[in-house]
Amino acid sequence: MEQVQLTLTVNGTRYSRPVEPRCLLSDFIRHDLGLTGTHVGCEHGVCGMCTVLIDGQTARTCLTFAVQVDGAEITTVEALGTPAKLHPLQQAFWEKHGLQCGYCTPAMLLTAVELLNNNPNPTRNEICEAMSANLCRCTGYQTIVDAVESAAAAMKGEAR
Amino acid sequence: MSAPAVKDHPIHRRWIGQSMKRVEDPRLLTGRGKYIDDIVVPNMAHAAVLRSPHAHARIKKIDASKARALPGVLLVLTGAEAVEQTGPLPCFANPPVAQYCIAVDRVRHVGETVAAVVAESRYIAEDAVDRIEVEYEPLPVVVNPGDASTSKGDAVLHPDRGANNIAHQRTLTFGSYDEDMRSADVIVRRKVRWPRSGAQPMETVGAIASYDEGTRKFTIYANTSMYNYVGWLMAVSLKIPAHKLNIVPTIAGGSFGSKIFTHKVLVLAATLARACGRPVKYVEDRLDNMTSCDNHGSDRIYELELGLKRDGTMLAFGMKVIDDYGAYLQFGVGHHGNAAAQLTGPYRIKSARIELTAVFTNKCQQGAYRGFGSEVNNFALERIVDAAADELGISPVEIRRKNFIQPEQFPYKIPTGNVYDSGNYGAVLDKALEMADYDGWRSRQADARKQGRYIGIGLASCQERSVFSSTEFWFWNHEPGFALTSSPESVNIKIDPTGKAFVTLYSPFWGNSPETMATQIVAEQLTIDPSDIEITYADTDQGLMGTGPGGSRYTVMIAGAIAGAATDIKRKLFKIAGHFLEASEQDLELRDGRVSVRGTDRGMTIPEIALQAYYFRLSLPDDCNSGLDARFTYDHPYTTQPNADRTDLGVFYPIMGHMCHIPIVEIDIETGQLTYLKYVAVHDCGTVVNPMTLAGHVRGGTVQGIGSTMYEHFYYDEQGQLVTANFADYLIPTLKEAPPNIEVGHVVTPSPFTEYGIKGGGEGGRMGVPPALASAVEDALRPFGVKIDTLPITPMKIRDMIRAAQQRKG
Numbered sequence: 001m002e003q004v005q006l007t008l009t010v011n012g013t014r015y016s017r018p019v020e021p022r023c024l025l026s027d028f029i030r031h032d033l034g035l036t037g038t039h040v041g042c043e044h045g046v047c048g049m050c051t052v053l054i055d056g057q058t059a060r061t062c063l064t065f066a067v068q069v070d071g072a073e074i075t076t077v078e079a080l081g082t083p084a085k086l087h088p089l090q091q092a093f094w095e096k097h098g099l100q101c102g103y104c105t106p107a108m109l110l111t112a113v114e115l116l117n118n119n120p121n122p123t124r125n126e127i128c129e130a131m132s133a134n135l136c137r138c139t140g141y142q143t144i145v146d147a148v149e150s151a152a153a154a155m156k157g158e159a160r
Numbered sequence: 161m162s163a164p165a166v167k168d169h170p171i172h173r174r175w176i177g178q179s180m181k182r183v184e185d186p187r188l189l190t191g192r193g194k195y196i197d198d199i200v201v202p203n204m205a206h207a208a209v210l211r212s213p214h215a216h217a218r219i220k221k222i223d224a225s226k227a228r229a230l231p232g233v234l235l236v237l238t239g240a241e242a243v244e245q246t247g248p249l250p251c252f253a254n255p256p257v258a259q260y261c262i263a264v265d266r267v268r269h270v271g272e273t274v275a276a277v278v279a280e281s282r283y284i285a286e287d288a289v290d291r292i293e294v295e296y297e298p299l300p301v302v303v304n305p306g307d308a309s310t311s312k313g314d315a316v317l318h319p320d321r322g323a324n325n326i327a328h329q330r331t332l333t334f335g336s337y338d339e340d341m342r343s344a345d346v347i348v349r350r351k352v353r354w355p356r357s358g359a360q361p362m363e364t365v366g367a368i369a370s371y372d373e374g375t376r377k378f379t380i381y382a383n384t385s386m387y388n389y390v391g392w393l394m395a396v397s398l399k400i401p402a403h404k405l406n407i408v409p410t411i412a413g414g415s416f417g418s419k420i421f422t423h424k425v426l427v428l429a430a431t432l433a434r435a436c437g438r439p440v441k442y443v444e445d446r447l448d449n450m451t452s453c454d455n456h457g458s459d460r461i462y463e464l465e466l467g468l469k470r471d472g473t474m475l476a477f478g479m480k481v482i483d484d485y486g487a488y489l490q491f492g493v494g495h496h497g498n499a500a501a502q503l504t505g506p507y508r509i510k511s512a513r514i515e516l517t518a519v520f521t522n523k524c525q526q527g528a529y530r531g532f533g534s535e536v537n538n539f540a541l542e543r544i545v546d547a548a549a550d551e552l553g554i555s556p557v558e559i560r561r562k563n564f565i566q567p568e569q570f571p572y573k574i575p576t577g578n579v580y581d582s583g584n585y586g587a588v589l590d591k592a593l594e595m596a597d598y599d600g601w602r603s604r605q606a607d608a609r610k611q612g613r614y615i616g617i618g619l620a621s622c623q624e625r626s627v628f629s630s631t632e633f634w635f636w637n638h639e640p641g642f643a644l645t646s647s648p649e650s651v652n653i654k655i656d657p658t659g660k661a662f663v664t665l666y667s668p669f670w671g672n673s674p675e676t677m678a679t680q681i682v683a684e685q686l687t688i689d690p691s692d693i694e695i696t697y698a699d700t701d702q703g704l705m706g707t708g709p710g711g712s713r714y715t716v717m718i719a720g721a722i723a724g725a726a727t728d729i730k731r732k733l734f735k736i737a738g739h740f741l742e743a744s745e746q747d748l749e750l751r752d753g754r755v756s757v758r759g760t761d762r763g764m765t766i767p768e769i770a771l772q773a774y775y776f777r778l779s780l781p782d783d784c785n786s787g788l789d790a791r792f793t794y795d796h797p798y799t800t801q802p803n804a805d806r807t808d809l810g811v812f813y814p815i816m817g818h819m820c821h822i823p824i825v826e827i828d829i830e831t832g833q834l835t836y837l838k839y840v841a842v843h844d845c846g847t848v849v850n851p852m853t854l855a856g857h858v859r860g861g862t863v864q865g866i867g868s869t870m871y872e873h874f875y876y877d878e879q880g881q882l883v884t885a886n887f888a889d890y891l892i893p894t895l896k897e898a899p900p901n902i903e904v905g906h907v908v909t910p911s912p913f914t915e916y917g918i919k920g921g922g923e924g925g926r927m928g929v930p931p932a933l934a935s936a937v938e939d940a941l942r943p944f945g946v947k948i949d950t951l952p953i954t955p956m957k958i959r960d961m962i963r964a965a966q967q968r969k970g
Contacts, residue, residue, distance in 0.1 A: 022283065036198035037191015039413065041362045042446040046887035049362055076191070083186035090189040094181055097852050100860060101671030102188030103195065103362040103413030124900075132895035135887070137362050137414050138671055140859035140925075141895040142902060 008072050010035065011079035019066045026050040026061035029076060037077040037106045041135070048134030051107035052076050058114045058133070077106035080113070089113065089151040098147035100138035107134050112148045122152060163571060163579070164798050166912040169847065175683040176916055179852035180690065182676040184669060196366035196383040196410045197443045204368065205234055207432050207442035208285035210275040210292050211451060212267035215303070215522035215880020216317070217296035219265055222275060226291040232284035235436040236292065238275045239264040246431040249423050250393035252633050253492035254641025257318055257327075259525075261397075261428040267296075268317050268487035269522050270882050271451020276428060278436045301522050301880040305461065305484035308519030317487055317520040327485055328493050328518040330636060332500075332806050334575035335511030340476035344467030348548040352462040353950040354536045354930075356484070357872040359455040359529045360892060361671065363413025365422045366443030369429035378405045378430050383412040384422040388666040388698070388706035389647075397427045398434070405430075408699040415670035416864065417528030418455030420710050421490065450885045454527030456874055458495055458536045459484035466544045472554045474563045477504055478513035479540065486523035493518045495526070495533025497632030498711070500576045501813030502534055502623035505541045506585045507563040512575045516636070522880040530864060532711060535927040538622040542931030543949065546938070556935065557598070560621050561589060571912075577808035579798070580623075580816040581919075583844065584909045589621055591905050592820035592842040601824050601838070609943070614827045615837065616940025620932035624817035624843070626920025628711035629799035631812045647796050649717030650704035653682065653725045654789035657774040659753075659767025661686065661693045663722075666706025667714065668697050672922060673853045674714065680849055681719050681916075685726035687753050688766065705793055712920025715849055716815055717794055719915040724792030732788060736773055737764045739781045797913045815911050817919045819843045821862070821932035823899070827940045832959030834870070834937070836899035841928065844907040846919030854921050855904040861925020863898045869930045871897065873952050941965075 003018040010033060017032060029038050029052065038061060041049030045063040052061055053075035081087035086094065089112050099105040108131065115122060115130040122130070127148045136144060187193055224236040239262035248258045262273045275292050279285035300315035302308065308325035317325055341347060367382040378400065384391075387409060392402040407426070412419050425442060433440040444453070463480040483496070496516055503512050531538075549559040564585040565572050572580045593599075598617065605615040630647040634640045652664040663678055675695040683690045698704070707713070730750060737755035738745045741762055749758050756763025772779055773788040780786075800810040824838040841858050848854050871891035875884045884890040910917020934948040937958065944965035 020283070027282075030197075035191070036194075039195070039363070040197070042887045044446065044886055044888070047362060047892075078191050081190060083190050083192070086186065086189060093189055094185045097182070097856050099185060099188060100673070100853075100856055101361065101363070101412065101414040102184070102193050103671075105188055106191050109189070128895050128900070135362060135892055135894060137360065137416070137864065137892065138860045139856060140861075140863035140902060141898045142859055142900070143856065145895070 004067055006066055006070055008069055008074060010074045011076060021065065021067050023066045024062055025064040025066045025069060028066035029061060035076050035078050039103050039106060048107050049104055051110050051134060053110055053114060056114070056117065058111050075110065077109055080109060088154045092147040092151035092154060096143045096147040096150055098139065098144045104134055104136045108136065108144055112151065115148070116152055116155060120152065120156060124149060164913050167914070169910050169917045173684055175680040175690070176847070176849050178680065179850055180676060180680055182673050182853065183679050184673060184675050193411055195363055195413050196368070196381060199368055199381050199410060201368055201370055201439040204439040204441050205278045205280060205436065206282040206285050207276055207278050207429065207440050208282060208289050209273050209448060210289045211448065212263065212270060212272045212274050214267055214296050214298055215270050215301045216299040217267050218299060219263065219267065219274065219294060220297050221295040223293040224275065226293070227277060227288040230284065230288045230291060232280040233277060233288045234280070234438065235278040235432065236275060236288065237262065237432060237435055242431050245399065245434060246427060247397050247399055249397055249427055250390065251489065252494060253489035254634065254637045254639055255321060257321065257489045259488045261424055261431055269524050270880055271524060273428065273452065276432055278432050278440050303521055303523065303876050303878055303880050305482050305519045305521055308521070317522070325520040326517060327489055327520050328636065329516065330638065331513065331515045333513045334807060337476050337478060337511040337513045340511045341467045344475050345470040346468050346551065348466045348468065348544055348551055350464045350544045350547045351949060352464060352540050352543050354458060354460045354539060355951055356456050356459040356874040357868045358453070358457055358874060359416035359418035360890070361414025361416060361418060364444035364446060364449040365419060365425045365453065366441070367426045367429035368439060368441045369433040370439035371433050376404060379408060380405070380426055380430055381408045381410055382422060382426050383410050383419055384426060385415065385668050385670050385708040386420050387700055388703040389708055391700045394423060394426050398430055406699050406701045409668035409697050412668060412670040416530040417532060417710060418453060419670055420528050420708065421454055446887065447885055450890065451882055452524055454490060455529055456486060456524045456526050457529035458526065458533050460536055462540050464540055464544045466548055468548055468552065470552065472552055472559045472562050474507050474509045476511045477509050477541065480515040482517045482519060484521050484523065485518050486521060486525045488525035490525050490527055492633055493636045494633040497636055498532045498534045498628070499537035500809055501578045501625040501632065502816070503537060503576050504574050505538070505623055506565060506583070506621055506818060508565050510575065523876050528710065530861065530923045530926045534625060535930065538927050539930040542620045542622060543934065546935050556619050557593065561586060577802065577810050579811045579814045581814050581911045581913050582909050583816055583818050584907060585621060585818055588818050588820045588842050588844050588907045591907055592822050592840050595842065595903055595905050596822040596824065596838060596840040598822065614829055614940045616825050616827065616936040616938070618823045618932040618936025618939060620928055620935065621820045622928045622931065624712065624819055624921065624924040624927050625813040626712035626817055627716045627796065627813065627815040628713055629796045629812040631799065631802060631810060635802040635806060635809050645799065645801070647707040648705050648793050649721050650706050650791065650793040651718065651721040651725050652704065652789065652791040653729055655729060655766060655770045657771050659692065659765065659770045661688050663693060663695045664698050665695060665718070666698050666704050667708035670709055672709060672714065673850065674718070676853065677715050677849050678718055678722060681722045682726065685722060686729065687750055689753065704791060709922070712922040716914045716918050716920055719918050720794035720797065721792050723915045724794055725790040728790035728792070729788065732773070732784070733766065733769050735781060735784060736769050740764060740772070815914060815919045817843065817845045817921060817924060819924050819928045821928040823933050823936045825936045825940060827937065827958060829962050832955035832962070834955065839899040839902045840905065841902055841925065842905035842907060843921060843924050844909050845921030845924070846911045847908060847917040848906060849918060851906065857922050858904050858925045859902045861923060862902050862929050863893050865926040865929025866897060866933065867893045868926065868951065869933045870952050871954060
């Protein structure tokens with residue numbers, strides 16, 4: 001199949017790659033770039049596992065063709081923190097037990113990043129509203145909300 | 161095996177009981193989890209599967225020429241071709257039900273594999289799937305389980321097993337059932353329908369299989385969990401010697417029972433790899449998983465009866481149950497073995513009867529889902545207990561309290577023969593009532609009703625059996641078949657020359673916390689700091705026996721295995737230290753990673769002893785080999801054989817947890833929407849290793865239970881089409897459907913039979929919600945006289961029931 005040249009920035013690194021026009025962004029990120037922290041759960045746009053930030057906004061990469069994001073800036077979970085130096089959201093998810101199997105976690109983290117970028121001081125209801133976009137089958141969600149609430153407080157402390 | 165000796169549990173513990181942060185998390189939080197689809201093998205090709213659009217049909221002809229002609233396609237394999245190399249899949253039923261990784265000449269449910277393609281990319285493989293032309297001859301479709309006994313001719317799914325679609329039929333009576341029913345003042349009867357729902361973890365099932373021509377050996381990476389128990393059965397399917405197959409576990413993105421076996425995916429991937437000569441990755445997409453997975457749960461129709469004295473004393477509990485198993489029998493009717501573990505719940509019921517009819521229909525087979533059939537029994541029993549309370553005019557709290565097995569009666573043998581190790585059900589109930597402010601809500605409920613608001617208070621007091629013994633898989637069979645009685649768990653602990661602990665587990669991470677739990681227990685046993693402990697998972701080549709997580713057994717079994725291995729390590733530490741310190745081993749103690757002579761400051765640290773053990777053989781006691789390691793296989797702590805006529809099923813699930821759930825809800829009678837005002841879940845899982853992760857299981861299981869109760873349904877229409885085969889139609893609770901605050905409480909009644917007194921707690925949440933929430937909805941709608949006997953109770957159904965009641969009233 002014919003390929004087109006795609007140029008984009010992922011986690012601060014610029015890539016230029018030939019891709020098939022039908023290649024999903026989720027597959028491009030996972031298999032072409034090897035950034036497997038972005039997961040795939042349903043491939044029909046409901047579960048939210050494949051969420052990344054495209055120019056700062058959350059998007060479902062299983063419903064996005066790679067060629068649609070030519071020139072865009074993508075952020076995946078790999079950009080947040082490392083096991084040795086976790087991002088405050090990752091630290092809060094760890095402390096509040098906001099994950100079990102970990103499969104939905106990257107998407108949950110990026111959704112929370114977007115929320116806290118737009119609203120550094122969210123109410124619990126606002127957190128629930130934002131985080132309800134993604135499914136989690138393990139936690140029952142409560143500790144995910146706790147984690148985002150706690151991270152928001154911690155990040156405000158850092159900013160001060 | 162008679163009852164084991166009662167264990168003495170030390171009270172002072174440093175690590176067990178701590179809410180230690182999980183050691184698994186840093187890698188999962190940073191996207192470095194390495195799930196099955198993240199694994200890449202050199203030269204790997206990709207598979208996709210053609211699934212049957214028919215619920216029941218003969219495969220007349222498959223023309224794959226157009227698919228084969230597509231550039232990038234390496235292989236198209238039909239069932240007729242696959243069966244030349246690969247035999248039937250493993251099956252726990254006896255007699256077995258033939259099932260193949262690719263259907264051979266007949267499909268029996270929508271989504272069954274008809275052909276598989278291997279190509280250079282998944283995209284090309286899926287293109288090729290669309291180019292396979294299949295000619296089907298549709299056969300009569302059976303979707304109604306009530307039709308099974310009258311099915312004949314082409315409507316019979318497995319003609320080799322009998323003339324109709326009854327898969328298994330047997331009545332078991334425990335105790336003087338008829339006599340007890342005759343002596344009852346009232347017999348309460350109720351019909352209950354439990355529909356099919358499923359685990360649906362966020363990650364599907366996958367495998368990467370490769371074949372090495374040099375070693376003539378298969379390697380399969382897979383997110384499976386019973387590989388060190390029954391992994392060799394895959395070799396039997398592949399018709400290869402078991403030592404020519406190595407199954408390497410990857411972590412799983414959730415299982416909830418659904419990844420116990422994963423035999424279809426593993427065997428398919430290996431069959432394809434062998435046929436095309438390249439490593440092959442096959443990972444189910446969501447449609448694959450929903451239509452053809454291992455995780456469709458129980459699908460039961462009950463006719464229940466409970467005999468009682470007028471004062472509410474329960475005497476006998478009986479049921480006719482039809483279970484719609486779908487097209488195949490993966491675990492036999494083991495789910496009904498499971499339910500028999502706690503058939504009579506927390507109550508002193510003298511006798512019981514189960515009339516079981518398991519049937520075949522043109523639906524996906526059942527597998528395992530969090531509860532494995534016992535959660536359904538909890539629902540059935542608690543619903544009829546509520547009905548009895550209503551009929552006798554006793555409060556739901558008092559009828560339960562009156563019938564509870566009392567703390568001094570344990571170990572307690574229930575009519576089926578299973579033994580409950582310990583419990584304090586009154587204490588759990590009291591704690592839940594107090595946490596929920598039950599009496600306060602009863603008065604608020606009455607006030608609200610005057611204002612036209614409908615508040616409901618639910619209550620369920622249920623068992624959560626843990627630590628299965630494998631006898632449950634076969635004791636229902638007329639001929640037991642392979643009547644296995646072993647279900648152990650193993651660990652290997654190596655202390656390296658620098659004093660670090662390497663702990664090998666033989667069962668995988670499937671979304672639970674095995675590394676954290678094992679770290680805490682090893683730290684406790686050997687007084688080693690958790691940061692000095694490394695946990696790894698063995699493949700089958702290295703594998704000792706491990707039955708794997710399931711039936712809430714893992715923590716109990718691993719604790720037993722770790723204690724066994726640690727005892728050997730401690731013996732050697734003491735021997736070497738005693739030798740160097742010139743002290744008697746009786747005078748030594750292990751504390752904070754150091755063996756010292758009691759009452760002195762003389763001692764050796766574990767690293768100091770380990771270095772001697774590894775490199776200074778000539779300094780060691782004569783009867784001491786080099787190295788410092790131990791392995792231990794821990795058998796089920798308490799299990800016995802069933803008797804011949806199955807009036808006593810033996811002891812097979814004795815480590816008995818308990819829970820009380822109290823949901824307080826408000827229903828908007830105009831829309832049917834349910835709002836949680838409060839949710840209390842009190843569990844008794846014995847000694848708690850990590851309160852934080854246990855609470856996580858309880859909350860997560862509770863929301864899964866809410867899904868099963870309120871929203872989730874694998875709904876097959878009359879043509880056998882699965883009309884809820886995606887997440888837009890199969891409704892998993894989102895954050896909006898979850899209670900905002902599930903208040904978790906613990907009562908601790910240690911098991912007398914397990915290490916530290918631990919009981920399992922992995923399934924409990926889902927096992928308590930359905931009856932609790934059904935009773936809350938029924939209670940809220942009491943003014944309408946609505947009865948909840950069928951799940952799921954969607955908002956639409958609630959609205960319909962209210963509307964029907966309003967019309968009846970005129």
